[in-house]
Amino acid sequence: MGAVVEVHNLGMKYHSLNGEVSALENINLEVQEGEFVSIVGPSGCGKSTLLSLIAGLLFPSEGSVIVGGKKVTGPTCQVGYMLQKDYLFEWRTIFENVVLGLEITGTLNSVTREYVEGLLNTYGLYDFKDKYPNQLSGGMRQRAALIRTLATNPQILLLDEAFSALDYQTRLAVAEDIYSIIKRENKTAVLVTHDIAESISMADRVIVLTKRPGTVKNIYDISLTCDRKTPMSCREAPEFRYYFNRIWKDLDIHV
Amino acid sequence: MCCVREMDRLNDKTGISEAHRQFLKKVRMRRNLIFAARILLLVAFFALWELLADLGLIDPFITSQPSRIIDTLADLYREGNLLYHTGITCLETVTGFLLGTITGTIIAVILWWSEFLSKVLEPYLVVLNSLPKIALGPIFIVWIGAGPSSIVAIALTISLVVTILEVLNGFVSVDQDKIKLVRTFGASRTQVLTKVVLPSSYPVIINALKVNVGLSWVGVIVGEFLVSKAGLGYLIVYGGQVFQLDLVMTSVLILSVAAALMYQGVVYIEKSLLKSGKHTSA
Numbered sequence: 001m002g003a004v005v006e007v008h009n010l011g012m013k014y015h016s017l018n019g020e021v022s023a024l025e026n027i028n029l030e031v032q033e034g035e036f037v038s039i040v041g042p043s044g045c046g047k048s049t050l051l052s053l054i055a056g057l058l059f060p061s062e063g064s065v066i067v068g069g070k071k072v073t074g075p076t077c078q079v080g081y082m083l084q085k086d087y088l089f090e091w092r093t094i095f096e097n098v099v100l101g102l103e104i105t106g107t108l109n110s111v112t113r114e115y116v117e118g119l120l121n122t123y124g125l126y127d128f129k130d131k132y133p134n135q136l137s138g139g140m141r142q143r144a145a146l147i148r149t150l151a152t153n154p155q156i157l158l159l160d161e162a163f164s165a166l167d168y169q170t171r172l173a174v175a176e177d178i179y180s181i182i183k184r185e186n187k188t189a190v191l192v193t194h195d196i197a198e199s200i201s202m203a204d205r206v207i208v209l210t211k212r213p214g215t216v217k218n219i220y221d222i223s224l225t226c227d228r229k230t231p232m233s234c235r236e237a238p239e240f241r242y243y244f245n246r247i248w249k250d251l252d253i254h255v
Numbered sequence: 256m257c258c259v260r261e262m263d264r265l266n267d268k269t270g271i272s273e274a275h276r277q278f279l280k281k282v283r284m285r286r287n288l289i290f291a292a293r294i295l296l297l298v299a300f301f302a303l304w305e306l307l308a309d310l311g312l313i314d315p316f317i318t319s320q321p322s323r324i325i326d327t328l329a330d331l332y333r334e335g336n337l338l339y340h341t342g343i344t345c346l347e348t349v350t351g352f353l354l355g356t357i358t359g360t361i362i363a364v365i366l367w368w369s370e371f372l373s374k375v376l377e378p379y380l381v382v383l384n385s386l387p388k389i390a391l392g393p394i395f396i397v398w399i400g401a402g403p404s405s406i407v408a409i410a411l412t413i414s415l416v417v418t419i420l421e422v423l424n425g426f427v428s429v430d431q432d433k434i435k436l437v438r439t440f441g442a443s444r445t446q447v448l449t450k451v452v453l454p455s456s457y458p459v460i461i462n463a464l465k466v467n468v469g470l471s472w473v474g475v476i477v478g479e480f481l482v483s484k485a486g487l488g489y490l491i492v493y494g495g496q497v498f499q500l501d502l503v504m505t506s507v508l509i510l511s512v513a514a515a516l517m518y519q520g521v522v523y524i525e526k527s528l529l530k531s532g533k534h535t536s537a
Contacts, residue, residue: 055439074441081439083432091454101440104450152440 004068004156004188005031005054011062012049022213023049027063029216031156031183031190036182038191038199041209042251047192050214051158054190068084068155073243077105080154080187086145092227094144095120095129101152112151119147123181133216138166142174146181157182159191163198176233196251200224200243201231208250218250284393319504327505339510344475344486347403348517351410352471356464358411359418366419367452368444384420388412389477401482407483412476414467421466425459426452461525468521472514487513 002044005095010027013020023046031037040048052058056072056079065072067079080101087095098116102108120126123143133141142162147155162178163171179202182189195200199206200222208218234240301321307313308320315323333336366373391412395405433451442450479488487506494502 045436057438060294075439076441079435082437087433087436088431089433089454091449091457100437100450104440104446105439126421195387 002033003030003035005029005190006053006066007050007063008058008066008176009063010050010053010065012058013037014044014055024053025213025215027214027216029219031153031188033188034186035205036179036189036191036203037207038206038249040193040196040199040201040206040251041214042211042253043194045212046214047194047209048160050209051081051160051190051192054156055079055158057081077101077107077152080149080152080157082145082149082157082159084161085165086133086142087149088141088143090133092202093130093132094125094136097133098129098144098148098151100148107151107152115153116147116151119150122150123147138170139174139177142166143177143181146178150181150185150187155188157187157189159189159193161181161193162191164193164195171198172232179231195237196244196247197240198231200240201234206243206247208247211252220245220246258266270416279476284369304375316498317500319500320531324505324508328509331505340490340506341513343403343483344479344510345513345517347406347478347486348410348471348475348513351407351474352414352464352467353519354407355411355414355471356418356467359415359463360422360460362415362419363422363426364448366423367448371451373423380416380420380524384416388416388474391537392477392481396482401427403483404479405482406475409478410471412472413474417470418463421463422460427454455459457528461528463519464521464524468514468518472510472517476510 007027007029010238011022011026015021027050029037039047041048044221049058053060054067054072055169056065056075067076072186088094089100092100095116098120099108099113102112102116117126117129120129125144125147126142128136128140134143136144158176163175166174175198191199191202203222206222207216208220209215210217220243222243224234224239226233226237304318305321308315308318320333328337330418331340366376389409392405392409392420395408395412399405399408433455434447437451475486476488476491479486480492483489487510490506491503494500511517
């Protein structure tokens with residue numbers, strides 16, 4: 001066990017004609033292998049910027065991001081990224097959608113094809129592989145999006161408000177579903193969310209960011225007493241409310 | 256959408272409730288009624304035209320007459336002129352239309368690629384877009400010569416700028432998060448173009464095709480008015496000059512049929528390209 005993601009003294013500034021905006025300041029954090037980490041913060045605190053920096057889509061103004069022992073210089077296959085919506089391409093079948101990453105990295109061959117078919121099979125989408133996205137339910141689409149991310153076999157999954165586009169009931173079910181898949185595939189995950197309950201129910205560790213410019217305000221190791229750790233059962237744990245209140249106070253939200 | 260239609264078809268065969276059967280019947284009745292009314296309108300128009308001319312209420316020398324149009328058609332066909340003139344005009348239109356759309360799309364790709372170039376050329380494109388391209392006709396005739404190439408050039412210019420602006424607009428309005436998605440896989444700019452931008456813009460490109468069909472006809476007919484020695488536009492101008500309204504009306508009728516057929520052709524391409532609900536025109 002070692003840190004797969006290390007963030008050192010990270011700062012990010014955006015420039016526009018209206019001036020300079022500091023989105024993130026002096027962020028230090030580590031994510032251990034196999035860990036599930038949530039990042040919560042008020043809206044506009046630079047949570048998504050942080051994920052983009054880890055994914056190599058943006059480059060920091062200060063400090064550095066190290067993934068798997070190497071400094072991030074651009075998107076790599078080590079890191080998989082899940083967006084708010086599934087963004088399955090409506091002109092591609094489910095199978096064509098799922099192999100998109102392999103196609104782009106030029107690694108679509110019989111071995112990876114078999115791996116993807118295995119994933120589709122395990123997660124109940126094999127029968128739908130020749131269907132188009134609009135023929136699938138919201139939950140299945142999200143699952144297909146996860147398989148698309150898993151197809152390139154990344155070590156780390158970044159979930160950028162991955163459930164926020166779904167309605168509440170579907171969201172609970174999909175969170176449960178995605179969580180079990182991530183655990184089963186033994187991936188490290190970083191979830192960015194503004195939903196406190198979601199962050200506590202899924203994560204081993206919750207990192208609270210402050211308002212813009214975002215810095216780390218608090219880090220909570222979540223230990224809940226529940227038999228089988230799933231997001232749903234975690235919500236019933238007696239300690240859940242304690243964490244919820246602490247984080248709520250940290251966020252210091254006033255209307 | 257299409258799934259619903261398929262289900263309707265399935266329901267037609269299997270047992271469905273009486274109320275639903277009634278509903279489907281009503282929908283079908285209404286569709287048939289609309290179709291019948293359309294045919295009736297067309298027949299009535301021509302019958303009235305014929306009748307008024309026969310009764311001497313309108314002068315067929317000036318307005319022509321359906322029976323005389325049929326005679327003219329038969330004459331043209333016998334002399335071998337019908338297919339010749341129609342063929343030339345259609346060929347010019349298709350060429351101008353295809354060239355305009357393809358060149359326009361290629362230029363749109365270049366402008367999408369280089370935001371700098373796109374910004375530089377923006378005011379010029381706006382001016383060119385509002386300029387009536389027909390005004391360039393005489394210039395093409397001097398440069399390229401009085402022949403079919405000039406006519407194609409006019410047709411091409413008419414659809415070119417619209418295509419560039421439409422398609423570029425489609426490219427730019429592609430969901431940024433879809434682009435972000437492929438970038439997380441490390442996609443190059445070429446891959447962003449071929450995997451996301453172009454396929455998401457198919458509906459926009461098809462729309463440009465639809466507009467361009469009409470514009471190309473305008474370009475070709477105006478071009479033929481200006482220079483040609485053959486084609487439907489030529490027949491119309493010639494007929495007008497020698498006061499043969501039969502010839503003018505006949506050519507206009509052929510023109511409308513040809514234009515409608517070409518439009519249907521594009522609709523057919525659209526259907527086969529975007530088949531089975533691949534595109535939900537999002």
